[in-house]
Structure formats: C-alpha cells, structure tokens
Amino acid sequence: MSVHGQVKVRTSAEQKAARERERAEKLRLYSTQYENILNNRQLMDSFNLLKQTENILVDHPDCFTLWNIRRESIVKLENGKQKEYLEKELQVTQMCLKSNSKSYSCWYQRQWCLKQLKEKFNLNLYQNELELCKKYLEYDERNFHCWAYRYYLLERLCPSSTSELEPFYENELSFLRSTIGINLSNYSAWHYRSKYLDKLLDHNPSHRSTLLSTEWQLVLSAVYTDCSDQAAWFYARWLLFKQLGIQLISEDEHIKPLEELDELESGNKWCMLALCQLWKGKTENNDKRINYLEQLANRIDPDREQFYRDQI
C-alpha cells in the first residue's frame, strides 16, 4: 500500500512467476498465523501468544494490534514472570527494529516496557537505553524516531536538584556539538541544540549573553566550514531574530563576519539572505539589500523567486 525507496526492476515473465509463488507462500504463512492469533486471542495463554506474535512481528513490526496483544499478555503474567518478559521484550523490539528502524509501534513498545519496569519493578533502565540510541544514531544519524526516543529518555533522566541541572544540560550540548562535528549538516543535532540551549537559558538567565555569544561562534564556525550548510543557517536565523532580537544584534559580532564570508563565498544564497535580513531597517544598506534580493530572485535561486520578491 505504501512503499518507500524500492527500485523497480523489470523482470521476465518466468522470474516474475517464481517470485510471485515465493511471495504467495510467504503471504499464506503470514495470514494463517495472523488469523490464528486473532481468532484465538481470548483462548490462548500468554506465553503462546507472546511466541506467536513475535514470529510475525520480527518481519512486520508495524502490526500494532499484535503489540497490543503482547501488552495484554504481559500484564496478565504474575509478577516474577512479568518482569522477566518485560526485560525480554527489549530484545524482541531490538530484533524488530532491525527489520524496520522507523516503526512507530516498535519504538513505542520499548518506551512502554521501560515505563512498566520503572513503575512496577523499580528498575530504571533509561541510562542503559542511551547506549542503544547511540548505536542506532551511528547507523542512521537522522532517525527521528530514535532522536525523539532519546529526548524522552533524557527528560526522565533529568536531575531534580538545580545544582545538577546545569552540568546535565551542558553535557548534552557537548554530545550534540560532537554530533554536529561528525557531520556538519546534522540537522537533528542542531534541532536538539535549540532545545537544550533554551533550557540552559531558562535555568541560567544571568549567563544569557555569554551563552548566546558562544552559540554564535559555533554557528560561524559551521558556516565558515561549509557555507551551504542549511541546518546552520536555519539555526542562525533563530539565534539572531528569536533569541537575540534586533536590538542586541551588533555590527562587529554578527554582521561583519557574515559580510566577510559573503566576500569569500560570493553568490552564496544562504549568506546573502541572512545579510538581507540583518540589513533590514538600516537605511545605509537598503540599496544593497534590494540588489541582493533581486539577484537571488532572478539569477541565483530562481525556483524561490517569489519568496525573495516578498522580502523586498
């Protein structure tokens, strides 16, 4: 019903028929097993249900009803067994994530298990889970399910005492900085930086101007390394106009370095647009601003012509 990223290979009638036969057999197995579970849901015991649903889920982790059946089965178990199966479930979900690391239901099952283990058995596995996330992010640095799950874990690991909060946030920001460092265009890492920077600013308002200056230096080093790094440019706009605000933008700290970059990387649309936004409201730069926007619209990035015209 919904296929992503599968290249179509045109095949001979014979190959096609053989493939169809193989797939038909796979489907027959899937359907019989599935029907058997659904029809006997109320009759089968938990262990049997857990075994049978696992067989299907390893290849089809999006079958959410089967995860529901597993949860029903697990909560029915007596305490000792329940804990054992909740822990086993972490292995099952990991196997399923191998077949689809973007399965919403599977990531949620994992989250649900951790919560049960914590609330019912006082077993806190959140810290260990960060390791799993690291592994998945090494495999796919943009997996948004994994990033969101990681954020969820960190929210639960967040210390309650104020004195520990600052090092906690700083620790995360340095993790994100190293992630940005591996691949300068890791948009996900920039996104989470914005979240932790916000938290740190709320926590420590007196350090606001130092924090924002350090952050601006990071943005500058990113755009000086790769002037087309869009993640850094989206972040720059937020930092300049939502965090600093027009009154705190300074000629020397913010505008000059970008003007210099513009000279080095003449015709870079991101840098030109950022300058146009910084020059807005400054009469001495108005002609240049309009000239840049016209260049962008007519020549440099004509696909977004109307966007640039609307900025004039």
Add this chain to the structure above:
Amino acid sequence: MGTPQRDVKVNYSEVQKDLLIEKHCAFLIGYGRSHNTYEYGATDYLRMSGIYWLCTCLDLLHSLKLIDQEHIIDYIQKCYDKNSGGYSPCPNHDPHLLYTLSAVQLLVQLNRTDLIDKQSLCSYIKQLQQDDGSFIGDQWGEIDTRFSFCAVACLKLIDSLDTIDIDRATNFIMSCLNFDGGFGCIPGAESHAGQIYCCLGFLSLVQRLDNLDLSTRNMLAWWLCERQLDKSGGLNGRPEKLPDVCYSWWVLASLKILGKIQWINREKLSKFILASQDDETGGCSDRPGNIPDPFHTLFGIAGLSLLNTYDENIIRKVNPVLCMPEYIIQKLEIKMQLL
C-alpha cells in the same frame, strides 16, 4: 562551495510527461482486487487507510463510480468496534484513531454518514484526550500530533468539534513548535513535513492559525519552500533528505494553508510528480523509477491538484486540510482557516 545537495537524478528528456489517468484508475482498482498478492495481504494493519487512499484518488480522477461502493461500506462496518466507538484498519484488528479518521473520511465521501453513531464516536475521541491536551492513538497511550489532527478532523467532519477541550488541545500543538517554525510528533521532537501538515491542519480546522505569529509563519514557510531540491524539482520532508512524492502533499498543503504556495517552483514539481508515474502499470512511486503504490498515487495526484496543473475536469480540486475532494467539503459547508 560546500557539500552538494542530496538529490536524485531524473532524466527529464526520457520520463513520462503526460498524466496517465486510465492507467492510474486501472492500477488503483486492480490493487483493491489483488487480495492474493503479498503487497496487499501483508498491509492489512493499515487497510482502512489504504481504501481511503484508493477511493480519494479515484474520486479526484472522476472515477469513484468504477468501484463497488457497497462492498466498501460493508467492509467499514465490519471494522466498527461497538465497545469503543472507533474503527480498526481490518476486521478483528484493534480500533485506532488513525483508522477511525480514514473510516469517517470514507463514509463522508461515500455519502453514508447516516451509518456513523455520532455519540459513540464523540465519546471515543473525547476519552483519548489527555490532561495536557494531547491525544493518545488508542488505550495503550502512544502520543503523537498526528492523533491530534485525526481527532479534530473526525469531529469536524461530523460537526462535533465542541466535544473536546480545544484550548488545551491547541496548547499541546503549540508545545510541539520548534526553532525552525515547524512541528514534531511530541514536544521536543524534530520538525518533519508530515507532522507540520498535521499541526497546521489542526490549527486551520480549529481556526487558531493566529497562534503562530507573523515571524514564525514566515520562518516556517521559508523552511517549507527550501524543501524543493534544485535538480529534481521534487520536495523532501526534512533538510538533507531525498525527494519523495508524498511530500508534494505534506509540504504543498502546508504552504497552501500558510498562503505561500507561490514560494516554490510549481512547474518543476509537477514534472517531478509526472516523472514518478509508472508508465507500465500505472500508479505513482515515491520517486522516478521506483515501485508504485496507492499511497504515493493519491499524494501525487492530490499534489497536482493543489498545483493546478490540470483543469478541474481532469483532476478535481482537493481540500488542502482534509485531503478530500473540495466539492464534498463545500457541500457539507465545513469551514476552516486558510491564510
């Protein structure tokens, strides 16, 4: 110069340039009948949405009459769960808000809202709302802004929006707003075009787009128009990702809600969608040369509709918020906010 943009190579001198209406209709109808194929059989967990993709696409192509509507209505009723008031994707599977919306959209489209038990449906949706205003998809507690959209879209279609706490639901959506003006699936999560569509759609349906100030709206529309890739002309769903036909829908509809559809190159996007058609079997795939499916076929056709590439006699006008033919929304007099 920096890192080159990630994109796919499309050989525009060789690809399909015409809209293959008959082939698409045959593909869609064939799909609904191909019960013995693996692609069909192993996707039963989302079947109700599959039928919605099929029917909506056929309706947009003026061909809904080609399918057995009674058969579909029968199927929907088999998926109704009396205990909860919601619908499952497939008989014997569990009900879920995602498939409840698809079922309601279908019943509205097939002009059979008389079959909806409004009271049970309202109480089903109401009990899924949490204290923080969010919605869980079913009793097991997963939270996602997609579910907030499903809840208000369902209620809007049966004219019962006041069932839920809209203030709190809106606050939850706003708590998912990010630095780039976009939205994620839960507070803290990264922006994604599909999620942005759901959140903007939500705000449009409850007429609260004003909650986004002008600078945020401009930031978001800029981010959205930057989803268009230079070479292929297709749209991606997040920065540095490959283009995909379904984002022609999520991104375009979002731009339409914000009144900024003119910020992308519409002609290039049309060409990308047309190039993603399968000229052998009919149907559209995620990108040129890949395997087609009903999901991408609907969102490709719906994208072409928003782009006004063809006359309304060829592709009907689509509603950008509910992804249903506009004539139905007009008939029901459903109002929403578009900027």
